[in-house]
Amino acid sequence: MVEADRDRALQIVDGLKQAGEFDIHVISERTRLAREITAREPDIVLIDIANPSRDTLEELALATGPMERPVAMFVDRSEAGLSDAAIEAGVSAYVVDGLQPARVKPVLDAAIARFRMFHRMRAELAETKRALEERKLIDRAKGMLMKARGVEEEEAYAILRKAAMDQGKRVADVASALVTAAGLLS
Known part of the structure; x- marks a missing residue:
């Protein structure tokens, strides 16, 4: 205090x-x-x-x-x-x-509840932003596969998904590696 x-x-x-x-x-x-x-x-x-x-x-x-x-x-x-x-x-x-001493506890309870609510909202927002960035990365990797292999979007995603399963990684991680490798090669 x-x-x-x-x-x-x-x-x-x-x-x-x-x-x-x-x-x-x-x-x-x-x-x-x-x-x-x-x-x-x-x-x-x-x-x-x-x-x-x-x-x-x-x-x-x-x-x-x-x-x-x-x-x-x-x-x-x-x-x-x-x-x-x-x-x-x-x-x-x-x-x-x-x-006023009698108001301290109710105000502290409200402050804690409000803090927790905003903390949850910030965490959800951060998770949503992360998911959106991953989605963009996956879409970019799919586009690269579609162009390089001449496949449709669904097949490009299947290729990414299979590579992720084979490597024990997430699709977003495989997509990131593909985009990074392509950036190094160009």
Whole structure:
């Protein structure tokens, strides 16, 4: 948790302890945010700040980028555009009008759920992109076989599939090898 005010930090810690078992570490200096998050590798980051700045959000983006984790940010007030900047920096929950101990647990639960949903969506998007790239590669390899052997598309795919089975590889891997070899020969 990031909180510079000791009394306020104690209120938040009490709220978290009432909500369940948590291993809580308070970071009082925002300038050490990236270093502390990297060193401690927390499951979730809770930031309580009166008025966030773009510098704080940049520091947060650097801190949470390599090891993605849910981030809940409680702010007393927010300038125009900062909520969008916070979401882009990786904040899962951005709550304006300060932090109240009774709201901590429900907001953290929402931040975790939202983080997991976006994590699944990013994974699905990455898988879809990978599959599309493989499909393009297979189509390119089929086109090369069709031209070189004078066969139809279905037969070209059958040739790729047989080569993949014979070599114990995926069709996409065989297609990649064919396209790479053809590029070296031309």
